[in-house]
Amino acid sequence: MTHPELRPRPPSPLVEAADERFAAHGVRLLLKRDDLVHPELPGNKWRKLAPNLRAALDAGHGRLATFGGAYSNHLRATAAAGRLLGLETVGIVRGDELAGRPLNESLARCAADGMRLHFATRSEYRRKADPDTRDRLLAAAGAAGAYVVPEGGSNALALTGCAELGRELRGASDVVAVACGTGGTLAGLAAGLAPGQRALGVPVLAGGFLGAEIRSLQGVAFGGPAGDWTLAEGFDHGGYARVPAALDAFAADFESRHGLPVERIYVAKLLWALHALTAAGSFPRGTTVTAVITGRP
Structure with missing residues (x-):
């Protein structure tokens, strides 16, 4: 259903x-x-996420992982979707220099919706399309085995x-x-x-x-x-x-x-x-x- x-x-x-x-x-x-x-x-966040969310639920996934910058609307939308659907969400954020700093409004919204944030170095983030790098990032974020939505949801x-x-x-x-x-x-x-x-x-x-x-x-x-x-x-x-x-x-x-x-x-x-x-x-x-x-x- x-x-x-x-x-x-x-x-x-x-x-x-x-x-x-x-x-x-x-x-x-x-x-x-x-x-x-x-x-x-x-808008486009719902249109792009909805087919991926259906696929995640159909496959029995309980956790979503995705990528974005510190002001990413996609991260915010994924976090909100996770809350609405009862799915755990993990966001891998570009820029490890942000770790430990006060969250900006966008990331604070993600956290309020239950998203766990993991800050990656910019050099490693740029290589996230490489399967080995992606797997390392997911493992470090505690998201191994999660349904992965690409940056921007595209x-x-x-x-x-x-x-x-x-x-x-x-x-x-x-x-x-x-x-x-x-x-x-x-x-x-x-x-x-x-x-x-x-x-x-x-x-x-x-x-x-x-x-x-x-x-x-x-x-x-x-x-x-x-x-x-x-x-x-x-x-x-x-x-x-x-x-x-x-x-x-x-x-x-x-x-x-x-x-x-x-x-x-x-x-x-x-x-x-x-x-x-x-x-x-x-x-x-x-x-x-x-x-x-x-x-x-």
């Missing part, structure tokens, strides 16, 4: 954001309020959940844009959209590495390329979890205009990028753009 928390949920709301900054360029802006899809696992199962997001948006707009960390949401979203629609990813980290990651994920999940997608680089604002004053002010203004709480790590960068691209004429007049609101503060 499916756990009540993992039953299919109704489509999240799609609303129009009347914004003269877009309308002046002939662009219509819609917001896919995926932050409302689940009360505790908003794997083949997660992409099937994100493809459902694309199917919900078929025909709704010309371009569907989403902020990207590991690329899994974009990879699945693009696969679910209708022919003629384009998925646009806005990386929140610098480095230009996501294209290869997305192609690899789609190869594993779908057997090859799926859907039309592109990346808009250059809107990371200095790197992951960097929120300079200008970005914070832009997000606060958007909140005031539209009554929408704007999460700063991902959503603010997405909305900033869409505003900048619109102002630069990147979208032809008459284009309808949907911004996927993947999280909340």
